[in-house]
Amino acid sequence: MQAHVSAAQEKMPQPPPPPFSFAPFEKAVMESIAEGIVVFDSFGRLLYANQGARRLVEGMDELAAVRPDVLRRRLSALGGRTKRLQVGGSQVGDAVFLPASEIDVGGGGTLAERERRAIMEMLEATGGRLAEASRRLGISRTTLWRRLKAYGLHRFRETH
Secondary structure: OHHHHHHHHHHOOOOOOOOOOOOHHHHHHHHOOOOEEEEEEOOOOEEEEOHHHHHHOOOHHHHHHHOHHHHHHHHHHOOOEEEEEEEOOEEEEEEEEEOOOHHHHOOOOOHHHHHHHHHHHHHHHOOOOHHHHHHHHOOOHHHHHHHHHHHOOHHHOOOO
């Protein structure tokens, strides 16, 4: 009976190990880079995101905990480039590099970044009123809502 229980326990999926943590020096290096950097482990868990990335995606930690697939899509929509992280032949995770924002480098940024900034500025100008902001932007309120959702800008979404 004892051997049967241990064999059954061996077949049960093992929980992933606790997430890796970066040393303060490694974090300082990632913070010094103008690009946004988001690092995931091989289980898809968020390990670290520098301030450049956090400025682009509101509520990143909560989104990573609840809907990591949505976070990955948002990073991709913001122009993120994914690089597989490997040690030897085994994959240890992924790093997503986001383009540096206009604030950081003074340039125009990607189309997605410029669109996001335009939406943010219009929402601030209209006091967060989606109907008025969408009218001034020349897009439907539904399109504006979808963009807010894609960019992770939940604080402006209307509640019913």
